Amino acid sequence: MANPQRARPRPPATTPEQPPRIFTLQRTTDHTGLSGTGAVAWGIQFPDGRCVTQWRNSPVHVHQISIFNNIREVGEVHGHGGATRVIWQHTQPATTLYDTARLTALTDAYRDALHRATHTIFTHLPLAAHAMAELPALIDAYDGLAVAHTAALAELEKVRAEAAAMQAALDQLAESEVPR
Numbered sequence: 001m002a003n004p005q006r007a008r009p010r011p012p013a014t015t016p017e018q019p020p021r022i023f024t025l026q027r028t029t030d031h032t033g034l035s036g037t038g039a040v041a042w043g044i045q046f047p048d049g050r051c052v053t054q055w056r057n058s059p060v061h062v063h064q065i066s067i068f069n070n071i072r073e074v075g076e077v078h079g080h081g082g083a084t085r086v087i088w089q090h091t092q093p094a095t096t097l098y099d100t101a102r103l104t105a106l107t108d109a110y111r112d113a114l115h116r117a118t119h120t121i122f123t124h125l126p127l128a129a130h131a132m133a134e135l136p137a138l139i140d141a142y143d144g145l146a147v148a149h150t151a152a153l154a155e156l157e158k159v160r161a162e163a164a165a166m167q168a169a170l171d172q173l174a175e176s177e178v179p180r
Contacts, residue, residue, distance in 0.1 A: 018047040022089040025053065025074070029083040040084070045071055053078070 025041040035041075035055065043053040051068040068074045071086060078084050 020047065021045045023071075024087045024089065025078055025084050026087045027080070027084045029080070031080050031083060039087075041078070043074065043086070 021044070023043045023045065024039040025043060027035060027037050027040045030037050039056065041053045041055045043051055045051045049070045051071055051074050052065065053068070053074060054065045055063060057063075066077075068077070075084075075086065
């Protein structure tokens with residue numbers, strides 16, 4: 001027979017429509033010098049009332065996960081005479097905190113856009129590969145055009161110089177002609 005002094009109260013029946021609740025243990029004074037102050041642990045309370053806590057990194061690197069029958073036990077063990085409080089992080093289920101319909105619509109739109117982009121890439125990939133294969137020939141042709149352009153500019157400069165010399169000779173002839 002079980003020892004009645006050691007028997008723990010039975011947790012309430014699970015209510016699946018309730019989501020788990022998240023909390024932190026917020027400590028204002030560190031009586032032990034082990035856990036520090038501020039948010040010292042995270043916790044979750046399941047629908048049946050049981051709780052799990054996980055300690056954050058403390059100054060002495062305490063790494064502990066604990067299971068409790070209810071939130072009252074968490075307070076009894078870690079409350080330190082009121083120096084630690086339970087701070088509930090969310091009181092609403094995630095489906096009411098976030099617009100899941102909008103998130104689903106955005107996810108679907110992202111998937112559609114990704115599908116279209118992938119389709120476009122694979123449709124045009126052969127064309128891009130062909131263009132890449134032609135690129136060296138295009139570069140050679142451009143280099144040839146650049147060389148030809150440079151040569152044409154040099155030739156044009158020579159023609160301009162000759163035209164200027166001819167104009168100067170004509171101007172000199174016009175000044176030297178004797179009137180009749």
